[in-house]
Amino acid sequence: MKDFINKLYRNHSLIYKGLLFIATTIFIVYLFPKSGKFKYDFEKGKPWQSENLQAPFNFAIKKTDAEIAEEKQRIKDNTPLYFDVDFEVKNKVNTDFKNQFKNAFPDSTSVSVLSNLKNIGSKVISELYSFGVLNEAYNYSAERQIVLLDGREIAKDGVFSNLIKQDQVSKIIDKNFKDDIYGSYKPYFTALFFDIIEPNVIFDKSFTEKVTEDELATISYTRGSIDKETLIISKGEVVDDETYQILKSLQIEYESQVWSKSSYILVLIAYTLLVALALLMLLLFLMKYRINVFENNTKVTFIFFNISLIVLISTMVVNYNSKYIYVVPICILPLVFKAFFDARLGLFAHVLTVLLLGFIVPNSYEYMFLQIIAGIVTILTVSELYKRANLFISVGQITLIYIIAYFAFFVIHEGSVTDLKWETFIWFILCGLATLFVQPLIYVYEKIFGLVSDVSLLELSDTNSKLLKELSNKAPGTFHHSLNVANLAEASANEIGANAMLVRVGALYHDIGKMKNPTYFTENQSTGINPHQELSNKESARVIVDHVINGIEIARKYNLPDRVIDFIRSHHGTSVVYYFYAKEKKEFEDVKKEDFSYPGPKPFSKETSILMMCDSVEAASKSLKEPTISKIEAFVENIIDKQIEEGQFLNANITFKEIQSIKKVLKSKLANIYHLRIEYPE
Known part of the structure; x- marks a missing residue:
């Protein structure tokens, strides 16, 4: 267990x-x-690429969306409009007309004229309320069918133009006063009618919509059917509109089947x-x-x-x-x-x-x-x-x-x-x-x-960040070295297509572990006193090696991403602190190389490999005396070739061609740093 x-x-x-x-x-x-997926692909206007297709079962042909939309619109356009009519309004208007008629005209009006005017009035009322007077204006076609409802019973039907709009009353009055004999009485007559005329027809919107919905519900979404084993399309035949709709119908039917x-x-x-x-x-x-x-x-x-x-x-x-x-x-x-x-x-x-x-x-x-x-x-x-x-x-x-x-x-x-x-x-x-x-x-x-992107790397590359400020204060020489390495590494990464932003950030932080014991590193020794003189070779090597472990601890404390910590961990690989190792070998015969080696790991990417090369070259370049182009070229070749011999780049996906490109960049950059010119023969 x-x-x-x-x-x-x-x-x-x-x-x-x-x-x-x-x-x-x-x-x-x-x-x-x-559901199952239709196994055939087809396009309108394109040849049918598969074998002859026969209907695998009976199915109905679906109407197209355009056909259904057209049919719905036709139903909406042809469904009658329903109006509620109140026939009592006509009786009320007739009564009001009789009661107010005598008072509407001058007393000097003769009895015969009044009699004729009364007949005209009765005729106008009959014409107005033949179908009815609308309560408001509606924008419908004159030929649209209408139905008048008395309660829920159909009282009369016709077309929309039969109904009288309120602004049409004066036109009907004008039509009945064509005879100039009574023209002078028209204003009195019109004033009387505008006082007594009342609408008696109201549009029943809800009932009309219900009838329309009932009609729409009767729409059939299919047209015709295809029987089983009927040939739908042959191989090579062009898919026309009709065939396309049949195929779409088959596809919909197939994919909507109730599966066992x-x-x-x-x-x-x-x-x-x-x-x-x-x-x-x-x-x-x-x-x-x-x-x-x-x-x-x-x-x-x-x-x-x-x-x-x-x-x-x-x-x-x-x-x-x-x-x-x-x-x-x-x-x-x-x-x-x-x-x-x-x-x-x-x-x-x-x-x-x-x-x-x-x-x-x-x-x-x-x-x-x-x-x-x-x-x-x-x-x-x-x-x-x-x-x-x-x-x-x-x-x-x-x-x-x-x-x-x-x-x-x-x-x-x-x-x-x-x-x-x-x-x-x-x-x-x-x-x-x-x-x-x-x-x-x-x-x-x-x-x-907990991942890191290039956006975060851009923020980390800011030299005004708290950690880099602390590095510049405690170990100014290391900070300057890190800046130089960052510039070299970024140029090298751009040359071979690596992540330049990542390698630059890694270079800026790779030596932060030196903040713990800054004076034990030569770039920070400004007083001329070397504290290594008081330590044994092993102790000195341990202090140097420990800057990697210390760097990882500081990076964790400041929540640096793992992608950046990888540079701190691997920038020396498993190399040896050679100065103290050689010094120890002179004094003792039995010397363990492991006591003077970095714990690793070796670089495992192009970016970490670039940092190792640039860090070693930049640090060692400070020891060059009277540098020349030829010295720098030999110097870069020796350092990087030694790293290759030690197998430091075996775990990285970097090629010899890329390493040669990096060497070329480093030689050019160092020559620029030392302001060197090409040496011409005398």
Whole structure:
């Protein structure tokens, strides 16, 4: 039992990765649609690439969205408008007319004229209330069908123009006063009618909407059907509009089938295999090419978390409304991975994530093409994320790529630009703006996962920081040495394409351990007194070697990132404090080399290797007397060749060609420092 527990403990890192792998696979599969996926890809106007397709079962042909929208609009336009009518209003108006008629005209008006005017009034009232007078103006077509309701019973039907608007009353009065004989009485007549006329027709909006909804509910979303084994399309045949709709109907029917329990389990197993395969490729990539990331459980968790998060957000957007899928800023993923790791890992993870999203999104090929191209552009354009201008420029380029690619796909599908969906361009612009959120997101990730990005490195490179200020006060010689090493290392990193910001920060902090005993290091000895004279060779070597351990302790105290501490830990590798070792060998025969060696580890990256070379060359260059170009070249060659012989760079992914480039940079920089010129023969 104890052996089993010990074995578990020794392999706890691999066990954790296995559990993380399983949990991520289950989570992503849970988000996937649980139906089968139509196995054919097709596009309108393109030849059918597969074999002859026969209907696998009976299914109905779905109407297109345009057809359904047209049918709905036709129903809305043709459904009658319902109005509530009050017939008692007409009786009331007639009564008021009779009561007020005599008082409306001058007393001198003859009886015959009054009789004729009364007849005209009765005629006008009958005409006004033939259908009714509206309570307010409505903007409907004159030919729109109407129905008048008395209670809930249909009283009369007609067209909207039959109803009288209140501003039409005067026109009807004018029409009945064409005879000039009674023209002088028209103003009295009009004044009387405007006092007594009341609306009796009110639009019943709720009832009209209910009838419209009932009519809309009767719409059939299918037109015709296809019988089983009917030939739908032959190989090589162009997919026209009708065939395209039949294929879309088959696809919808296929994916919406009610699956049996056994089929459902098979679909789940198939999805699980595909997702597991994709995630396994990512783990194998890390194991093969990014072993330092693979061995760090926090970093592996971070990668899997981000992939799961992108899949989750995309799924939620598709479930809400798939037309917003391009608003999801997928390109944040390669940006984040590039900020914390490198471009190659960022692109690899991005491509795998997009492949997984292909199971969720509509038009998966188009979506994957756009997102992979955008991811490549992201990786190629964003070089220094800590520079805000670079991020804005890159986001603009990414948005432009989206727009160009979408435009090309639309033209391929439709064959024209007349029906181009301009609103999709708005989604791309919003996606670009959302990508700018990567800056605060990186800060949040740094705090949660304890990672460090180039943005944090930029802050650490500030020589006014508390720790570097302390170094300059306690060990000014070491601080000056660190600045020189930082300049040399940055130039070397730029030459071979390494992370210049990282190596510069590592160089600034690599000797902070010397603050504990600054006078034991020659660059800080300004009084001419050497405290090593009072120590044995072993003790002196131990003080020198301990500046690495002390540096790590100080770095931990000031919460420096592990990526920076790696430079402190490895900048001397397993080299020997040669001065005291040689001195000891002169005095004693039996000398252990381990007593004068640094504990290591050896440099394990291009950046840590650069620091070792630059640190050794810069420190030793102070001992050069009357330096010349030839002396500096020989001096640089000797120091770096000795490090190669000792195997200091065996664990680093640095090539001989890159080392030669670094030598060239160091020779040039040292020559500039000493203001040397090329030696011409006399």
